[in-house]
Every structure is written in C-alpha cells, then in structure tokens.
Amino acid sequence: xxxxxxxxxxxxxxxxxxxxxxxxxxxxxxxxxxxxxxxxxxxxxxxxxxxxxxxxxxxxxxxxxxxxxxxxxxxxxxxxxxxxxxxxxxxxxxxxxxxxxxxxxxxxxxx
Amino acid sequence: xxxxxxxxxxxxxxxxxxxxxxxxxxxxxxxxxxxxxxxxxxxxxxxxxxxxxxxxxxxxxxxxxxxxxxxxxxxxxxxxxxxxxxxxxxxxxxxxxxxxxxxxxxxxxxxxxxxx
Numbered sequence: 001x002x003x004x005x006x007x008x009x010x011x012x013x014x015x016x017x018x019x020x021x022x023x024x025x026x027x028x029x030x031x032x033x034x035x036x037x038x039x040x041x042x043x044x045x046x047x048x049x050x051x052x053x054x055x056x057x058x059x060x061x062x063x064x065x066x067x068x069x070x071x072x073x074x075x076x077x078x079x080x081x082x083x084x085x086x087x088x089x090x091x092x093x094x095x096x097x098x099x100x101x102x103x104x105x106x107x108x109x110x111x
Numbered sequence: 112x113x114x115x116x117x118x119x120x121x122x123x124x125x126x127x128x129x130x131x132x133x134x135x136x137x138x139x140x141x142x143x144x145x146x147x148x149x150x151x152x153x154x155x156x157x158x159x160x161x162x163x164x165x166x167x168x169x170x171x172x173x174x175x176x177x178x179x180x181x182x183x184x185x186x187x188x189x190x191x192x193x194x195x196x197x198x199x200x201x202x203x204x205x206x207x208x209x210x211x212x213x214x215x216x217x218x219x220x221x222x223x224x225x226x227x
Contacts, residue, residue: 004153034215043115043202043218044154089153098144098167099216101153 003027004092006102015111019077023090023102026071030092034099035064035075038087047088048075080109113137115219117203123225129191132222136185136205142166143180144216145188146202154202160186193226200224 005024013019021035031052036044050057050064050073057064063076077084090102116135124130136143141162146154157176158168162183171178175194180186190197200223204216 006153036218041220043204043220046215046217049215091153098156098159099154101155103151103153 002102003030004090004100004102006088006090006105008105009103010106010108012108012110013080015082015109016079019075019080019084019107019109021075021077021088021090021105021107023073023075024071025073025092027092027094027100028071029094030100031095032093033064033066033073034091034093035062036089036091036101037084038089038104044089077107080107082109082111085109115203115205115217117201117219117222119222120220121223121225123227124193126195126226127192129189130193130224131187131189132201132203132224134186134188134203134219136203137217140205140207140217141183142206142208142216143186144202144204144206145178145186146204146218148200148202148221150199157188190224193224195226198224198226 003026034049035047037047038044048059048062048064050066066073087104089104091099093099118133143160145157148154157171158178159166160180163180178188200221202221204218206216
C-alpha cells in the first residue's frame with residue numbers, strides 16, 4: 001500500500017532554471033510533510049517541511065507547496081544549481097508518528 | 112552537534128548467517144527509528160522507539176529481525192538468519208520528540224548489507 005507516491009523517477013534540469021518535484025499521498029490523516037535530500041553513500045538529510053495547516057513554506061531557494069484537496073505537494077528549487085543533484089524523497093507523517101516515504105526522484109542539474 | 116552514528120558502514124554475509132547493526136542517536140533525542148531502504152525504493156520503517164520502549168514495530172519481520180534500545184540511548188538491530196531479500200541499506204534516525212507535529216528525523220549514513 002503506497003501511501004506516498006513520487007511518480008517521476010528522474011528529472012533533468014538546466015542550471016539556473018526551476019526544478020519542480022512532485023509528490024502525491026492517499027492518507028488524508030497525514031498532517032506533516034517533509035522533503036529529504038540524499039547524496040550517494042549518505043543518509044537522507046532534512047530539507048524543508050510543511051504542516052497541513054499551511055499551503056506554502058519557503059526557505060531560501062526551496063519552496064514547498066501543499067494542495068490538501070488534491071493530496072499533492074511539490075518542491076520548487078529556484079534557481080537550480082549543480083550541487084542540488086541528488087535523490088529527493090517526499091515523506092509524510094501523522095501526529096508526529098512514523099514517516100512514510102515515497103520512492104524518490106533523482107534530480108540532475110546540468111551546468 | 113554530533114550526528115547519528117552507525118556501524119558498520121558495509122557488511123557482506125552469506126544467507127542464513129546472522130548480522131547486527133549499531134546506532135548511536137543524537138544526544139537528547141528520545142525517538143529512534145530503524146529504516147530499511149531497498150535499492151530503488153524509499154526508506155521503510157522497521158521499528159520506532161520512544162526512549163527504550165517500542166512505539167511501532169508493525170513492519171518488522173519478527174521471525175528474523177530483532178531490535179533493542181537498552182537505557183534509551185543507543186540501539187542494535189539484528190537479523191538472524193539473513194535472507195537474500197534482506198540486502199538493503201539499514202538507516203538509523205533519531206528525533207527530539209515524538210507526537211509533536213514538526214519534528215523532523217535526522218539520519219545516519221546507513222549500513223549497506225549484502226547477503227550472498
């Protein structure tokens with residue numbers, strides 16, 4: 001039962017352009033959503049999060065948008081940099097309990 | 112602040128052998144998680160501890176996997192006997208507080224297990 005889905009296995013973007021990574025979820029009880037970034041041979045690192053009471057959260061070049069009616073969230077990276085090349089995982093939680101992860105999207109930023 | 116420490120980084124064993132992984136969470140973090148990440152998939156929660164008590168182990172294959180967190184600090188995850196499908200990266204994570212929305216988990220580098 002995949003409660004969190006990232007339907008794009010990979011994304012390629014030119015340096016300086018916008019990267020948009022998408023995530024869909026099925027469990028309407030999720031109240032907290034996170035994005036993690038993962039480099040090879042390292043553990044995932046926290047990037048940005050959003051509570052279900054908000055529809056947008058911004059941190060520097062990273063913005064997460066939440067559309068509760070569509071059960072959809074997206075991560076925008078503007079401008080994209082080569083160092084952003086990594087695997088991005090979307091995760092969701094309910095009441096601070098276990099994180100449920102998507103399968104990840106590989107982002108390649110070309111210089 | 113030191114991060115989540117895991118050892119070993121890599122382990123190769125034959126099927127039916129046993130293996131153990133160790134994790135030391137960030138100091139003061141009450142919640143500790145063990146995740147299994149199979150190649151091409153997202154991390155899947157195996158077990159979650161709050162201090163030294165188990166909060167969720169619904170996805171832990173209890174016939175072969177066991178975990179403990181003595182004294183509410185570091186933790187070990189054991190597999191006995193291992194199967195080929197256990198080949199994965201085992202990630203340990205910790206967070207400051209469970210049950211409070213907005214608490215992110217911090218991950219260690221993981222242990223890559225290969226079962227041959």
